[in-house]
Amino acid sequence: MNRLIITKNTDPWHNLALEEHLFDTHEAGFTLYLWQNQNTVVIGRNQNAWKECRLSLLEQEGGRLARRTSGGGAVFHDLGNLNFTFLATRGGYDVRRQLSVITEAVKSLGVDARFTGRNDILAFGKTGEPMCDAGAKFSGNAFRLSGAAGLHHGTLLVRADMEKLSRYLAPSEDKLKAKGIESVRARVCNLSDYLNALSIDDVKEAVTRAFAREYGETQTLFEEELDQSAVARIAEKHASRTWRLGETPAFDMELYERFPWGGLELQLSFSRGKIANARAFSDAMDENFILRIPEALTGCSFESAAMAEAVKALSCPEAEDVAAWLMEKGF
DSSP states (O other): OEEEEEOOOOOHHHHHHHHHHHHHHOOSSEEEEEEOOSSEEEEOTTOOHHHHBOHHHHHHTTOEEEEOSSOSOOEEEOTTEEEEEEEEETTTOOHHHHHHHHHHHHHHHTEEEEEETTTEEEEEEETTSOOOSSOEEEEEEEEEEOSSEEEEEEEEESSOOHHHHHHHBOOOHHHHHHTTOSOTGGGBOOGGGTOTTOOHHHHHHHHHHHHHHHHOOEEEOOGGGSOHHHHHHHHHHHHSHHHHHOOOOOOSEEEEEEETTEEEEEEEEEETTEEEEEEEEEOOSOHHHHHHHHHHHTTOBSSHHHHHHHHHTTOSHHHHHHHHHHHHHOO
């Protein structure tokens, strides 16, 4: 049976814990989870919190930092934004099908929405009117897979506070240049920019209708039916500074490069000519590849050839890119 769960909780650490619990326990059918966070910056699994948002400012103004379990970049959440999560078995997981639920829902409201790039949904104006040459982003998406299940989640900017969004987020200049834009705010929009009276409830209803049309009969799942103690344990992790900020050991060298699939920052410390400790930060969508880089480099000789071979052994196109970059460094 397909399931729909909508939480009224606006605590980001609780909501991400609930999502993680749904992912860990998902067994059959399809689940749609709708949720909202109040005044929150959410960073990707492998991002450096200090470099992705103005953390001190965020906390001074009562905001919270959260780290999700998927890859990708930093996003701002407030009550003008609606978050969605699709959960499915690996056999039923289909990103295009899941994205069609969102685009069809938005189109039903009167906005021409289309998926473009690796993880963005753009608005191109009101349905029936001449299409804009360049759309504006109202939804960013990220993904996570395990052996048994798939998770696909994203944002829907309805009437978010754009001033706060641009004040708290601090992406690298290289990332902005790669996208051909000058600011965070310049490339995003609210759906209410096209439909003045649009509300969060309107969007919730449109998404749930589109989900039922695409996947069939759906049963409402109430949060109270879940294992509350399990969710609370996961929420403790999400609230911890260790999870959100990570450890901050001293390092001897910092390297950075931007690839077509995302930026990569390496922090390395050395002992007797070998890499004693390595950390990797990235907004890449493949969170597992980034998580494997430190293990591959730790214990490796500090030589380009050796480092390149260690990374190349991870066996994926991104690893080939990183290996070629390390060879160019000529250590």
